[in-house]
Amino acid sequence: MTHIKVNVDGTTYEDDVEPRLLLAHYLRDRLGLTGTPIGCDTSNCGACTVDLDGATVKSCSVLAVQADGSDVTTVQGLARDGEWTALQRAFHERHGLQCGYCTPGMIMAARDLLRENPHPTPGEVRQALEGNLCRCTGYQNIVRAVLAASGETLAQEVAEEVTA
């Protein structure tokens, strides 16, 4: 067992974990943060995407021990006082989800894109989300949602969120 200390969505957790425990399972099974789902075992689908110290990772491909001393943000940590982020609103308003299983990962990956590139083209959005699979939407409304959320408001929001 290895002792780890991780801040997830603003709360600090300390746990003894098996070194092989995946971050995704740590979040889900140990912390009960089931907002981050798991969709595959080859890191292709991206459903489990979270933010680890400002970088986007697939939490099924990171060990919990690698997150020791880190800040993790999941989809459950995005809304502030019940206020959705621009991306969350855009996914809702543009019908960017159906079953919703890929949505947490999509939102986290899109957030990363907009942090890097606040005004992406549709093609850039499609390329940036290549590592996140959706079986319901055909992606068109996901692309619309990300484009709708892009711009200053969001960049500012993400910046605030990261510094918060």
Place this chain on the structure above:
Amino acid sequence: MTDQAVEREVGRSRLRKEDARLITGQTNWTDNIQVAGLLHLAILRSPMAHARIERIDVSPALERPGVVAAFSGADLAEGLGSLPCAWPVTEDIVLPDHPPVAVDEVRYAGDPVAVVVARDRYAAADALEAIEVDYDPLPPVLDLEAALAEDAPLVHADKGTNRCYTWPLATGESFESVRQRAEVIVKRRYHQQRLIPNAMEPRAVVVTPLAASGEYTVYSSTQIPHILRIMLSVVTGVPEHKLRVIAPDVGGGFGSKLQVYGEEALALAVARRIGRPVKWTESRSEGYLATHHGRGMIQDVEVAATREGRLLGLKVDLIADMGAYLMLVTPGIPILGAFMYPAIYKMDAYDFTCTGVFTTRTPTDAYRGAGRPEATFAIERIMDELAVELGLDPVEVRRRNWIRHEEFPYTSVAGLTYDTGNYEAATEKALALFGYDDLRAEQHKRNERGDPVRLGIGVSTYTEMCGLAPSRVLRDLRYAAGGWEAASIRMLPTGKVEVVTGTSPHGQSHVTCWSQIAADVLGVPFEDVEVLHGDTKAAPQGMDTYGSRSLVVGGSAVHRAAEKVVEKARKVAAHLLEASAQDLEFTGGVFSVKGSPEARKSIQEVAFETFSSHDLPDGMEPTINAEHLVDPENFSYPHGTHLCAVEVDTETGRTSIRSYVCVDDVGRVVNPMIVEGQVHGGLAQGIAQALYEEAVYDDEGNLVSGTMADYLVPSAADLPDFVTDRTETPAASNPLGVKGVGEAGTIASTPAVVNAVVDALRPLGVHDVRMPCTPERVWRAVRSATAGEEASP
């Protein structure tokens, strides 16, 4: 008192009620469920396609840390029956025994052989490695035609044959006679590759036992909680009234969760045996072996026509891959397609035969469209070949044969009565949006100059049968159950409304749409309606969700139940207003007396008065709640025209979709935003079959495309933007006029794309490319054609 403003809901793009939880991570997927003392179940699966189990010893697993129990197939045989097939399509169908855990023989790579239960999922997975199994390999059965040979090795030796069934249908004139008078015959063979459905949420099941009373709650990532409850009772012997099945949030299904899986029965049997709650969650790679596949057919198709291009007849011979066992509706899938091969075309003769064949592969069953995409592909591909044969434009050959709008209702040669439709309108609109003539002109120019990147144009004018299904038709097709759907409406004392539906959504937006339907009939605000589903205790009656049936059948049941509520409420309102029921008007949720508009009662007030029951009409039952079950009188028949333009690089074989236009007629639309989303997703899956996906097996029966890294589910970068539009001819068979939209995009798009690919390459001598049209296949087709050989995909 002012009238309550209630806007008309049906037809509005209401944002979804479902979203708030899903975009904030407050979900309830089955794998999220934690209960005290929960144990994890893991399954050891056969690494071989076909083998005898010579010896199995699970006891070493029990020595591993955290392991609570381990069972072989033989250990579990008592109290765990064969998994059910509810659709024995012929009287003499071969129905093999299907134990949830193999006892003496494994028949596909992935067939379960043993089970471990441990304190966490890692311990359970570890312990599988300790189980000892000696296999004696048997020959795999993989080739559908070779499997039917006299001396073929057998998947089920005790049955003496790999032929599961042969199901014939001959309607109209005899095909032989129209073949005699035909001037043109076109005959082709098409291959429907196996597909893996890939719902984003892997399957999972949790069973919590209440040992003292013998009650069990089964949480499962399923499309069919109601059917599952019945079948689990049959398989495990747990009485139906002691079983509660809950489909919590379900992350997609596409037919793959229209199933009664061994793991569901196993989890129940094991929880019962050890008296502890258990959870099983498949990994994606495990799911590729264990969750049923779709398609998997060889289609021999022949059309007979006149020189003018009028179809005389159609002959279809299918060989369908059942896989190793018959699952819930495995044999019926090609039969659902049987009626759709004649599609939107008039003809005199139709001859269909399907032979189901056992192979040593994962069982097949419903996958988005289920039989109908296969049918549409075959007819729409061969219509293009007929056009080429006749020197006609592919749209023109369709126009010469389709049912004209003034001919509805029209009984197709296969015996289906299409109630409404307008193929001309949808096609005209699609051609205009697509810029068909301009693209043809550009194609001509590029062909003339020998452009290495060819432009191809594909069309598909489809229809489908949805709204499954009239119960009497199901009886005639030997399906074990009916096709009705149930809804009930509860008017709460505070004026809020609960709609209880027997449909079971997993992404389709039923909560939003059913709220819209109920809000309109009852005249209550959309926000005041809640929809209950997916729990056999909360919604005890239902036939669940598949086959584009939920809105057509289940939505109609909601509509009818709401009408019953209004009729009951009218009696109470009349009593309270001291008027006769006939003198009451009901608009915007308010009853008023004709001629004296100040005498009013809202339906919410009536709900409260009924709750208090202080002043009801004499003898009236104190409720205005109502229930309604709909058994559809006919199927519904969405249709549309899809057009696809592809650029095919003849040097690299790469195909890219340049534009995709579809005009669908799904009848009246409850929520245009949601309908568009359904079309988008359907298109993605149909395009994926055309260009990307295939479950590939090696010569020994191993699934080669066995992980998400090897099986190409398209990403955003692999798909284009779609142009979608609609025409609207309301269905005549249901009160909403709706036709269903869940499968349309998938059914229509596959042939549109392949027709486009072949159209691009035809000047080079290519007449077919086998799906998926990968760069390698396209490149090889071009190479063989230009080398003067027959294209061998």
